Structures are given as C-alpha cells and as structure tokens.
Amino acid sequence: MRRTRAIARKEWIHILRDKRSLAAVLTLPVVLVLLYGYAVNFDLNALSFALVDDDHSAASRHLAENLSGVRPFVFKGTLANAAEADSVFQRGIARVVVVVPAGFERLLDSGRPSPVQVLVDGSEGTIATIAQTYTVGAISTLGRTLTKAQAQGRGISKRLLEPAIDVRVRVLYNPDLLSRMFLVPGLIGIILMMLAALLTSGIIVRERESGTFELLAASPIGPMELLVGKMLPYLIIGAADVVVAVGMGWAVFGVEPKGSLLLLFALSLVYVLASSAIGLFFSCVARSQQTAMMMAFVATVIPTMILSGFAFPVRNIPLVLQGLSQMLPATHYIAIARGIILKGIGLGPIWWHGLALALLTVFWMRLALRKFSKTL
Amino acid sequence: MQAVSVTGLSRHYGTTRAVDDVSFEVASGEIFGIVGPDGAGKTTLMRLLAGIVTPTSGGAMVAGCDVVADPEAVKQRIGYLSQVFSLYRDLTIGENIDFVADLYSEDLVRAGEAKARMLAMTGLAPFVDRQAGRLSGGMKQKLGLMCALIHRPTVLLLDEPTTGVDPLSRRDFWRILADLPSQGVTIVLSSPYMDEASRCHRLALMDHGRVLAVGSAAELAARVSGQMVEVVTPDPRGALRVLEGLPGLLSATPFGDALHVRLDGDDAVARVSAVLAGAGVVFSEARPAEASLEDAFIDLVGRGETA
Structure with missing residues (x-):
C-alpha cells in the first residue's frame, strides 16, 4: 500500500x-x-439540384419553383438535356438532377400519373441516400397537392383522395434526427x-x-x-x-x-x-x-x-x-x-x-x- | 561470513560474453573493487549481483540470498547505485529520498533521521528543495548514494560511482564510503580508475567478461612477472622506441614522467641502461621499481591474450 x-x-x-x-x-x-x-456531420444542410425541363409548361415551372422553396433544396439552374447531368455531377455543381419529360403537364391534366425522373450523384453513399429520400419525399408531397387541386377543380371530394392509413412518425430521443x-x-x-x-x-x-x-x-x-x-x-x-x-x-x-x-x-x-x-x-x-x-x-x-x-x-x-x-x-x-x-x-x-x-x-x-x- | 559469493556466473548477449564464468567472494565489511576498462563487463556483473539481470548460467549469493532463486529478497537487503543516474530529475533531493524510503518501506522516523544526518554529512542540506536534474555530477552521485543507503542495506553495490565526478566531490564521496564498513556495510564497487582501486581492501581485475585475478592491491602487484625498471628520461617516446627491440621485454608503459619497463630474466636495470646508452637516448636514471596495480593489470591482460 x-x-x-x-x-x-x-x-x-x-x-x-x-x-x-x-x-x-x-x-x-x-x-x-x-x-x-x-x-x-451526416446532416444534409444544403441540397443543390438542377432541372432538365423537356416540357416547358406551367406545371414543370411550378414543380421547380416549389422544390426551390423547400428546405434544404437549392436551385442551381436548368440544363438543356439529361446528358448534361453527368458533367454537373462531375463538377460537383448539384447532387440531384430532376428530369421533367415532355408531356408532363398533359398527363397531369388528364388525371393520370405523370412520371418525373430523379438522377442522384451516388459517389457519396450516405449523402446520396439522404438526398434521394428528401427529393422523392418533396416531389411526392408536391404531387399530392397538385392532385388535390385538380380534384377540387373537377368537383371530386377531397376526402376520397385521403390515404386509407395515415402514418404519423414521431422520432424519440433525437426528434430532429x-x-x-x-x-x-x-x-x-x-x-x-x-x-x-x-x-x-x-x-x-x-x-x-x-x-x-x-x-x-x-x-x-x-x-x-x-x-x-x-x-x-x-x-x-x-x-x-x-x-x-x-x-x-x-x-x-x-x-x-x-x-x-x-x-x-x-x-x-x-x-x-x-x-x-x-x-x-x-x-x-x-x-x-x-x-x-x-x-x-x-x-x-x-x-x-x-x-x-x-x-x-x-x-x-x-x-x-x-x-x-x-x-x-x-x-x-x-x-x-x-x-x-x-x-x-x-x-x-x-x-x-x-x-x-x-x-x-x-x-x-x-x-x-x-x-x-x-x-x- | 561472506557478504557476496559468486560462482561460475555468466551472462551472454548473443555471442557476446558480457560476463564469462566469474567466481569470487567478498567478506563482510570489506570494500571490494571490480576494476577494468570500459566494456570489461563491470556493469553487467553489478546488475547480476543486484538481481536485475538474469544470469545465463552460474549463480551468486548476495547478503545471504540467492540472486537467481530469490532476487526480491536480495533487493530488500542491498543498496544499488547504477552507473546511469536513475533518480527523478523533476523531483527535489528531498522528494527523491522520501520516495526511495517509501519504496523500501523504511520506518518513517528512522528514515527521517537518516535523511537529516546524511544531508548534513554530504553537504546537500542547503539544496534539499532543488530538483535533482539541476544538480552537478558530484551532487547527483551523493544523492544517489544517500538513496542507496536510506534503508540501511548490508551490501552496497556501486557501479562506477565516481566516473564523471570532480576530484573534490570524489574525495568527499570516498570519505563517506570509508565510514561504512565499521557500520557493518559491505561495499562492492566498480571503477575504471586504478588509483581509486587502491582504496579498496581487495580487488578483482576484470577484462573481456572474465575476472583475471583477485587480491589486495599489494598482492596483485607482487604477482607481476619479471623485473620492473623505472627509467627517468626527458624523451620517453624515444626510449620506448629503442626498448621495443630489447629481448625479453614484457611491457613498457609511460608512467607519469617516467617509463615503466618490465623485463624477463635477471640484471634488468643493467640491460635497460646498456641498450638505452647504446642507442644514445638521454636518461637521468634507471632504477629497480615496485610494480604498480597498472603494471599488474597490463601483465594479466597480456597473459590472458596469449593464453
């Protein structure tokens, strides 16, 4: 001792x-x-995206504007075609490119599902996953509001458009993830x-x-x-x-x-x-x-x-x-x-x-x- | 009773035989010197005796305990001063002494008294609060000695305690050592200095890991073969050159302002005088001389090499 x-x-x-x-x-x-x-830090504070607009319609512009308004999306510009996405990713200008095909507005107006392509820079795996989730989530939400607006225009009850199961997520211990x-x-x-x-x-x-x-x-x-x-x-x-x-x-x-x-x-x-x-x-x-x-x-x-x-x-x-x-x-x-x-x-x-x-x-x-x- | 008894002790490092089949005994209360040049194996031998290097073969009893079977018992009974300064440079003199006293579980009151007494004796009392790293070489060695003595060991092992120490401190150091045998302390010390060896009661001459001879300084000198001639000359180098051709020459070494010449056979003085005069070397005197410890060492090493 x-x-x-x-x-x-x-x-x-x-x-x-x-x-x-x-x-x-x-x-x-x-x-x-x-x-x-x-x-x-795995948090995505700024998600830069570019747009390829082959539709040149009010609806496609509306989509781009709305996306820019959602945090953490940052609009970086419009590309001439989808092939330019490659160079945008290589130079690190944007993480995501949203491609709106020709006929987007037409399909939307006819009440049918209208496809939108999302290109993601997958070279940084973790960030790519988060970017993908954010983009898909943001566009889907936008899609739902558009559908509701159309439904209202045709006099269809909004209630019919509500999902049967309403998922409400509450994250414990780290609410803001x-x-x-x-x-x-x-x-x-x-x-x-x-x-x-x-x-x-x-x-x-x-x-x-x-x-x-x-x-x-x-x-x-x-x-x-x-x-x-x-x-x-x-x-x-x-x-x-x-x-x-x-x-x-x-x-x-x-x-x-x-x-x-x-x-x-x-x-x-x-x-x-x-x-x-x-x-x-x-x-x-x-x-x-x-x-x-x-x-x-x-x-x-x-x-x-x-x-x-x-x-x-x-x-x-x-x-x-x-x-x-x-x-x-x-x-x-x-x-x-x-x-x-x-x-x-x-x-x-x-x-x-x-x-x-x-x-x-x-x-x-x-x-x-x-x-x-x-x-x- | 023997304080130290070494039998066939060896320690090899690869093919190097640092200590090679060494045997000797040290009586209780003796000051025993292990003398030899650098690289002779002195430090390894001291470490073997302290139980901090394990022998390759052979063994030793130190202070009544076996260094191989029970090195920890040896450690409780000995004081060991290593060649490298092994106290803490950022601790003060006082802190170092107290620390070592604690290491040996020495009674606090007794350690306190011993500390005060030794501080006074070594003249280190005014520096008790000075960090050990800021002490001179001589003061460091005195501190080392105090720490080695604080638990009142029966055997004191000192590895080149005065190497790198100024002459004045060295004299102080020896004054302290000289008092210890009367208090029942046996001292084994190593030294590269022949002059220091003559202060020991008995000596072991060591070279290349082997002990060449054991005895008192006088005994060892008496064993020198041949006749000694002391030549006093203003030109020792010239004399040395001439004498190298002399038949029967055993050794010729400068010794102060003279030359020590050792010759096989009789009439050594006459033969030396004749050859020097013949070659025209000026010398004032050639007389019979007593062999010194150095001569003994040179003689023994020479024989060891030819053997």
Missing part, C-alpha cells in the same frame, strides 16, 4: 511539474470535441479512449528510457504495486477529461445527458480504467515511447473508429469482426453513453456493458502483469 501510494504520489508530481503536457491533456478533449463535432446527437456520445468515447490509452502507453517505457527503471527494478517493489500506483494519477486525469468532454458536448452541441450524471461518470471511470489498461500493456511490451504510443494507437483508436458502433451500427459488421468489436472497450462505452445521454436509461439495460468493461480491465491488466519484468 505504502509503495503504491509512493509511486502514485511521484507520478502525480511528474504530471503537475510538466505544465505543458498537463495543459495539453486537459485542452485536448475541448479541441477534439469541437473538431470532430463540427467536422463529422440530428447526427450530432448520435455522434457526440460516441465522440466522447473515442476521445476518452485515445487520451487514456496514449497517456498510459508511456508510463513504464518512459522509466526504461530515462534510466530510472533501474532504480525501480533494483528495489523490492512488486509489479502489481508499481502498475497500480502508476495508473492511479491517470485515472484522476481521465476523470477530469470525462467532465470536460461531456461538458463540451452539452455546452457546445446541446447534447444534454438525460440520465443520471453520477451513473454516467462512474461507468466512464471504468471505461477510462479499461482504456488505461490497454495503454499500460503496450507500455510493458514496447522498448521505446514512440513504439508504445504507436502500438496503443493502432490497437485502440483505429479499430474503435470502425468497429465500436461510433459511426456504423455494430450489427452491420460481419460476425467474425463483431467478436472483435466486443473486445473493444469503446463498443460497450458508446452503448452506455448513448443509453444514458440520449435515452436517459438507468443501469438496468446496460449493466452487462459495465461488467464487460470491468472484465476487459482485468484482462489487459493481467496481460500487462505477465509481460512486465523487473529486469533490464
């Missing part, structure tokens, strides 16, 4: 006396939340993991590099006492980073935790511990700080971005990789963070994620202890 405390106190002095690193560690979450929060609501909890997870793993990746190998490991090796301190003592101060730093990261998400992006702050904080600490244990393992294995940091980065940040459910749902990942994703602390933490922050749930539905984090901590600590050696 006394040795563990001595190591922790010494490590704490190192942290406090290295003012620049301390400042970096505390401002990094601020910078990262801002950077990722603004840069990673803003991608930042979905991203910020994941972002907090990635940032905490990155900081914890990278910070602890240095703690043993740094002593080897500076020669001070010889003092520790020749002393009677036990491996467990040393590793635990070294990790404790970084847990405090991690706790501070939890507060900063969650606070930033709240203050800047309005992502207010709906659930218990205490539960979120407690489970975040377990998560920081698990991430630190991974860094610690690489600190015991590597022979230079750079190598340790590189290894920790490759082992945590890279798979976490892809496999943790940060951007893509874990269920969409091939089964083999899903096993790997369960080995990543971030997978469990992101589920916890989304649950508590967005849905406001308690421990009930997420307790096993917390348990998984604890088990991962034990797993990596044991691995680190096995690799640790008190020889030079």
